Amino acid sequence: GQSLEQPSEVTAVEGAIVQINCTYQTSGFYGLSWYQQHDGGAPTFLSYNALDGLEETGRFSSFLSRSDSYGYLLLQELQMKDSASYFCAVNRDDKIIFGKGTRLHILP
Amino acid sequence: DAGVTQSPTHLIKTRGQQVTLRCSPKSGHDTVSWYQQALGQGPQFIFQYYEEEERQRGNFPDRFSGHQFPNYSSELNVNALLLGDSALYLCASSLEGRGEKLFFGSGTQLSVL
Numbered sequence: 001g002q003s004l005e006q007p008s009e010v011t012a013v014e015g016a017i018v019q020i021n022c023t024y025q026t027s028g029f030y031g032l033s034w035y036q037q038h039d040g041g042a043p044t045f046l047s048y049n050a051l052d053g054l055e056e057t058g059r060f061s062s063f064l065s066r067s068d069s070y071g072y073l074l075l076q077e078l079q080m081k082d083s084a085s086y087f088c089a090v091n092r093d094d095k096i097i098f099g100k101g102t103r104l105h106i107l108p
Numbered sequence: 109d110a111g112v113t114q115s116p117t118h119l120i121k122t123r124g125q126q127v128t129l130r131c132s133p134k135s136g137h138d139t140v141s142w143y144q145q146a147l148g149q150g151p152q153f154i155f156q157y158y159e160e161e162e163r164q165r166g167n168f169p170d171r172f173s174g175h176q177f178p179n180y181s182s183e184l185n186v187n188a189l190l191l192g193d194s195a196l197y198l199c200a201s202s203l204e205g206r207g208e209k210l211f212f213g214s215g216t217q218l219s220v221l
Contacts, residue, residue: 031208042112042198042212043151050208087150091208094164096141096200098150 004088004099011105012078020073020102022088029092032064032071037101038084046086047073078106110135112201112213120219121189129184129216133201140182141210142174143198151198157182158204186218194220 004024012018022032031050035043049055049064049071061074075082085101113132121127133140139158143151153166157176176182180201186193196217200210 033208033210035210042214043200043210044212045209048208089150094156094158095153095166096208096210097153098143100150101148 004090004097006086006088006099006102008100009103009105011107013107014078014080016078017074017076018078018104020075020086020088020104022071022073022099024069024071024088024090026090026092026097029090031091032062033089033091033096034060034062034073035087035089035098036084037087043087075104080106080108082106112199112211114197114199114213114216116216117214118217118219120221122221123189123191125189125220126185126187127189127218129186129197129199129218131182131184131199131201131213133180133182133199134211137201137203137211138180139202139204140176140180141200141202142182142184143200144168145196145198145215147195154184189220191220194218 006022033048034046037043047062054063059076064071083106085103087098087101089096089098115130141156142154145151154168155165156163160176171187173185196215198215199213202210
């Protein structure tokens with residue numbers, strides 16, 4: 001089967017940097033994606049790693065290591081509006097499978 | 109450019125009833141996926157439609173069925189509703205071959221009483 005593990009909650013301070021980890025037990029997938037979802041909202045795409053390494057998009061970066069079955073999302077210069085749930089997801093055989101999500105709390 | 113639209117936004121049904129949810133994909137997208145999201149959980153893959161065919165299916169019973177129309181819009185049907193079917197149902201569209209980037213609608217909140 002396929003499973004993705006993320007911490008259920010992470011707390012950080014406004015202006016700081018936070019890393020949300022994702023470990024997975026699946027193989028043969030095309031890549032690792034990250035989505036953000038605010039309460040009551042729809043998930044929105046943040047980043048995608050097809051290859052090992054770091055992808056940077058503004059304040060957000062994502063990393064993938066297939067050999068370690070591990071990825072992470074890095075959020076820099078945290079803002080209060082970044083308070084949301086973050087999901088990692090793998091694309092395998094035209095299915096995109098999501099983790100259970102990490103709730104990010106940001107303290108002023 | 110309209111994004112993904114879903115209707116209705118909220119729905120209340122009773123056990124045993126049937127429900128149909130609708131989705132219009134983002135302009136230019138040809139692939140539609142449906143997800144079920146329980147409170148505090150990640151979206152669970154139900155199935156994906158491309159070229160009016162169900163291409164992939166998750167671990168959901170046959171009570172869950174769908175359809176894609178020639179204009180790429182889609183419907184999700186759930187028969188014999190159970191209390192456990194209460195959830196947010198999300199539709200996501202993408203371009204075939206670019207499944208790594210999904211565009212989600214705001215969802216239909218289904219409550220089964």
